[in-house]
Amino acid sequence: MQITDYKYIYFLGIGGIGMSALARWFRINGFEVAGYDRTPTLLTDTLHAEGIAVHFEDSVELIPSAFLQNPAKTLVVYTPAIPQNHSEYNYLKENHFTIQKRSQVLGLIAGGMYTIGVAGTHGKTTTSSMTAHILRHSGVNCAAFLGGITQNYGTNMLLNNPVDRLSQVPCVVEADEFDRSFLTLFPDLAIVTSTDADHLDIYGSHDSVLESFSAFVRQIKPAGRLFMRKGLSLADKTTAKVEEYGLHEGAYHARNIRIEDACFVFDIVHPAGLINDIKLRVPGYHNVENAVAASAVGLTLGLSGDHIRAAIETFGGVKRRFEYYLKTEHKVLIDDYAHHPAEVKAFLSSLKALYPDRHITAIFQPHLYSRTRDFAAEFSQSLSLADSVILLDIYPARELPIEGISSDIIFEKITCDKTQCLKSDLINVIKNRPLDVVATIGAGDIDSYIQSIKVILENVTI
Structure with missing residues (x-):
């Protein structure tokens, strides 16, 4: 077909x-x-x-x-x-x-093009969006099907210019493991950012998650290439050429990472040389690592270091991924879609690096009863990186309640200053609190409260 x-x-x-x-x-x-x-x-x-x-x-x-x-x-x-x-x-x-x-039709479309599949339990939306932006900004005729709204283009997709031979047009696809829909893809190039335990309500066990990723990389074309985050165990699952990337290690990695004007600046080391002094507008160590992976694809497709540097420096990010809503000398408000403990840890670690002398308040809305049950201890540990935590009730999404599971099981093990409240009480809870850097975190509807929180921050007298 x-x-x-x-x-x-x-x-x-x-x-x-x-x-x-x-x-x-x-x-x-x-x-x-x-x-x-x-x-x-x-x-x-x-x-x-x-x-x-x-x-x-x-x-x-x-x-x-x-x-x-x-x-x-x-x-x-x-x-x-x-x-x-x-x-x-x-x-x-x-x-x-x-x-x-x-998902089946997306696989058909991608199958008729030069497919770049970006998979991972976290990091795939930003990495696929970066990859697509690097190509588009560098003048490459490409298409992209993404899992979030890009700030640069205001859409979750990029349309290619029509050509007679679609097989030569790169198509960047966010390869979603949630319902195994990424198994409709047979990529020419693939990135795998992470294979952590997640969606255990679907998979049942971490081993099943890993087997699904193994099946995905087995579908990379034999003459293709897999860019795998350093430390993953997928190299022996594919006949494609495997190259590792990472923040500090791998054939592709970053060095000389520093923070200048609340931005991450770094160099990218790659097998053929070095790209110096890249300024990333979207903060975070995890986003530096995502940029390394996206750059590996750009270099493989023949782009120059200058093209890649210019593209990364103009990348505006993805909605609900480290998205600033307020950024003044005295008040900061950031929203992030993080809903897995590893994502929360990466986000808060980066936030602390950006604002080392500021008080960080994390407002977290757990997503899914099953995920809360499976990772309660890990969520507690990650959230404790903040100075203060306001923990909301669970956003159920597609699930019915599970007996004995509530945000209480996260709250009890948080070790920093902490408050627990219903979502409906959030605005009253924060009205009289001293607030400095505020982060709303979660994949539910916590973002619907951002404008109200922003009004409170803007009206606080310094």
């Missing part, structure tokens, strides 16, 4: 951020695209403005006739949110149209 087998692409649930990205890619690359969604949104308005037919009534009659008359040439992309009694879905299924999930 190849993407070139199809002429018509029909989307059931076209209005989602991931689905709309695929729709736009197909449209720009010459396919006929149409779709259904339940309600109009800004995203569906954008698709309509770009020439994509979208309707909002579940009706087979509204599917363009050319699609219905050519089932062999029509690919249907659907989201699992479409109900099983959906009439369009059932008609297309009963009439033997090819129906695929988004």
